[in-house]
Amino acid sequence: MRVEVKNIYKKFNTLVAVNNISFIIEKNKTMGLLGPNGCGKTTSIGMLLGLITPTSGQIFIDGIKLEPKNRIRLLSLMNFASPYIELPKKLTVKQNLEVYARLYGVRKIQSRTCEMIEDLNLQSFINKKTGELSSGQKNRVALAKSLINKPKLLFLDEPTASLDPDIGDFVRKYIENYKKNNELTILLASHNMKEVERLCDEIIMMKRGEIVDRGTCNDLIKKHGRENLEDTFLKIARSSNELE
Amino acid sequence: MNWNKIFALSLRHLYLIKGSFPRILDLIYWPTIQIFLWGFISKFFTLNSSFYENTVGIILSAAILYDFLFRSSISYNMMFLEEIWSRNFTNLFIAPIRISEIITALTFTAILRTLIGLVPAALLAIPFFGVSIFKIGTPLIFLLVALYIFGVTLGLLVTAGLLRFGPSFENIAWASLFFLAPLGCIYYPIEILPSWLQSVAKFLPLVHIFEEMRNILIYDMINYFQILKAIFISFLYFILGVAVFYLSYSGAKNRGTLINMGE
Numbered sequence: 001m002r003v004e005v006k007n008i009y010k011k012f013n014t015l016v017a018v019n020n021i022s023f024i025i026e027k028n029k030t031m032g033l034l035g036p037n038g039c040g041k042t043t044s045i046g047m048l049l050g051l052i053t054p055t056s057g058q059i060f061i062d063g064i065k066l067e068p069k070n071r072i073r074l075l076s077l078m079n080f081a082s083p084y085i086e087l088p089k090k091l092t093v094k095q096n097l098e099v100y101a102r103l104y105g106v107r108k109i110q111s112r113t114c115e116m117i118e119d120l121n122l123q124s125f126i127n128k129k130t131g132e133l134s135s136g137q138k139n140r141v142a143l144a145k146s147l148i149n150k151p152k153l154l155f156l157d158e159p160t161a162s163l164d165p166d167i168g169d170f171v172r173k174y175i176e177n178y179k180k181n182n183e184l185t186i187l188l189a190s191h192n193m194k195e196v197e198r199l200c201d202e203i204i205m206m207k208r209g210e211i212v213d214r215g216t217c218n219d220l221i222k223k224h225g226r227e228n229l230e231d232t233f234l235k236i237a238r239s240s241n242e243l244e
Numbered sequence: 245m246n247w248n249k250i251f252a253l254s255l256r257h258l259y260l261i262k263g264s265f266p267r268i269l270d271l272i273y274w275p276t277i278q279i280f281l282w283g284f285i286s287k288f289f290t291l292n293s294s295f296y297e298n299t300v301g302i303i304l305s306a307a308i309l310y311d312f313l314f315r316s317s318i319s320y321n322m323m324f325l326e327e328i329w330s331r332n333f334t335n336l337f338i339a340p341i342r343i344s345e346i347i348t349a350l351t352f353t354a355i356l357r358t359l360i361g362l363v364p365a366a367l368l369a370i371p372f373f374g375v376s377i378f379k380i381g382t383p384l385i386f387l388l389v390a391l392y393i394f395g396v397t398l399g400l401l402v403t404a405g406l407l408r409f410g411p412s413f414e415n416i417a418w419a420s421l422f423f424l425a426p427l428g429c430i431y432y433p434i435e436i437l438p439s440w441l442q443s444v445a446k447f448l449p450l451v452h453i454f455e456e457m458r459n460i461l462i463y464d465m466i467n468y469f470q471i472l473k474a475i476f477i478s479f480l481y482f483i484l485g486v487a488v489f490y491l492s493y494s495g496a497k498n499r500g501t502l503i504n505m506g507e
Contacts, residue, residue: 012500046503049338053497076340086331089255095259102252103339129263131330145335 001062001077001153001185002027003048008057010043010209017043019204019209020057025202030179030186030198035206036237041189044206045155046189049080061153076105081146082157083139089131093122093141097148104149120174136167143171147178156188159182160195172198193230203229205236212236245348249341249469253349257323261357271357275311275365280497282307283373292384301375302357302461303431306454308366308377312358313395313450314421319357320399323350328411333390337502343493347486350403351396353369358392380460386471393478398424400485404492430454449477 010018010035025031033041045051048059050071059066061074074219088097097116101109117126120140125133130141139159146154159175160168172195178184190196196203197217205213205220213220213236217229226232269289284375286303327333378384402420405413427441428450434442445451452474459465486502496502 010500017500042503043500046500049503050499051337051497051502052335053494072340072342075338078338080334081339082334084331085334087335088260088326088330088332090263090330091256091259092263095256095263099252099256099259100335100339102255103249103341105246105248105340 003031003153003185003187004060004063005044006058006060008044008047008054008059009212010040010047011055016209018047018054021206021209021211022057023174023211023214025185025187028179028185029201030188030199032200032203033187033189033206034191034193034203034233035211035212041206042157043209045080045187047155049155050075051077053127064211072076073085076149077151078153078155079104079146079149079151080155080157081142081159082182083142083159083161084157085142086138086147087130087141089128092127093117093133094126096141097144100145101148106149112148112150113244116148119178122143135162136164139163139167139171139224143174150182152183153185154187156186158190158192159188160190160192168192168195175199188223193233197229205233207237214219245342245345249339250345250349253341253346254353256390257326257353258356260326261360262482268360271361272364275315275361276368278307278311279304279365279369280372283369283375286375287373301369301373304369304373304431305377305380305457305461308362308369309387309391309453309457310425310428310461311365312362314389315361315403316354316392316395317398317421319354320350320396321402322357323353324399324403324406325411325414327408334503343490347489350399350503353413354396354399355392358395380457383456383460383466383468383471386468386475387457390449390453390471390474390478393475393482397478397481397485400482400489404485404489407489407496407501424448424450427451428454430465433458449481450473452477465482 005021005023007020007022008018009020021044033044035041047054048066050066064070064074066074072079091099094113097113098109101113106112117123120143122144125137128136133141143159160171163171176199179186187209188199194200200217202216203214203220204211215223221227221229221232224232224235226235282304286301289303290301327336366377369377380387398420402413403418405416427435427448429445430450434445434451434455435454437445452470456467456470456474459467
């Protein structure tokens with residue numbers, strides 16, 4: 001799916017959370033959304049998910065305007081995973097996947113659920129309550145939920161936050177492989193620069209609600225004369241008022 | 245309306261109930277305690293009040309009906325609060341499900357939670373106090389319908405408040421019904437209220453429902469017009485509740501509270 005964001009602006013009372021940003025994510029590409037805490041990443045994702053109404057501006061997904069009348073149609077092709085939101089804790093993993101498969105109108109619920117269980121190695125805790133899982137297990141379940149409807153557009157908010165390196169690597173590898181074999185556009189918000197370098201085709205750098213830079217990882221590193229993306233991020237985040 | 249999605253959302257709450265015996269016990273415990281408490285009070289009044297002397301269990305019947313209202317409203321609120329407590333709010337609102345489907349799913353599931361709690365209590369009242377709510381007969385169904393619509397409406401208004409003000413509105417959820425109870429004339433005739441308050445009370449379906457219940461039990465008279473009036477008023481409030489819920493949802497989208505609402 002191609003995502004086009006046109007001049008979206010969001011103001012909460014007196015706070016401008018997102019200030020007139022525009023960008024395009026081409027079909028099947030992964031866009032990284034970077035920036036310091038409070039720069040407007042979550043608000044931007046919220047607007048793209050239809051959870052937050054922009055004060056002004058428009059969002060088009062595959063040319064379809066994101067507005068209430070198209071909400072259901074577009075949401076059924078999208079999904080979201082974040083460690084900051086959870087699935088019902090008292091339901092087992094299997095029950096959660098079944099409920100969400102039904103909510104997303106998945107046709108062969110049993111086979112899709114089994115597929116996700118197998119792919120993400122959930123077998124050993126499938127009948128455990130989701131609230132009783134470790135962070136790594138919860139994270140994989142959240143990823144399974146986010147892919148249960150075979151989304152064409154996936155939003156990932158720090159998908160490997162608080163994971164040990166081994167599970168973090170497993171998740172990254174899984175996303176890479178999944179993307180190779182499926183049509184999928186991803187918007188990834190992360191503070192893990194190695195992850196961003198590994199997964200993203202392009203990056204948007206945000207600061208104080210505005211886009212301050214964009215390009216491929218290599219382009220940005222080169223442009224700012226740094227060794228790696230982490231240093232580039234620090235340079236941009238610490239600079240006073242640098243706009244693109 | 246997509247009934248599969250409505251079923252999915254109901255299933256989420258059914259799994260929750262099924263998976264926890266303490267939860268089922270909690271659903272049954274409070275109505276049962278309520279029935280026993282009012283059963284003894286009712287027995288006392290039956291023996292000592294001329295108004296009630298030939299009519300066993302009016303107060304207990306009122307208590308059962310009021311508890312039905314209370315449980316339906318609380319069940320509705322609880323299911324919404326469960327989403328907040330489990331931090332599942334964002335997942336729910338990014339799923340391709342319409343607000344009308346969420347309202348429908350909660351409405352249908354609330355009846356199940358209500359019945360799990362109330363049926364055992366109502367059945368216990370028969371052997372223990374010799375009071376059967378089922379004696380009201382066919383009109384009971386209509387009275388329950390009116391109560392249920394109004395209970396769900398109160399639940400809707402509280403959930404709209406939760407959307408608008410966040411989890412801090414939770415306390416209002418518990419207090420909402422107690423606020424209306426004095427005006428509802430649940431245990432006493434409307435004439436007890438000061439005349440100006442009677443006019444206000446008549447805008448609530450509760451007055452018509454409980455007046456009619458007393459008519460049936462005391463005078464053995466059924467006034468279907470009164471019952472239909474109660475259903476109609478309840479339904480008007482329900483439409484208002486739905487409108488308020490949509491407004492709150494829209495407000496929550498403007499304020500961005502749907503993305504980070506949690507305990």
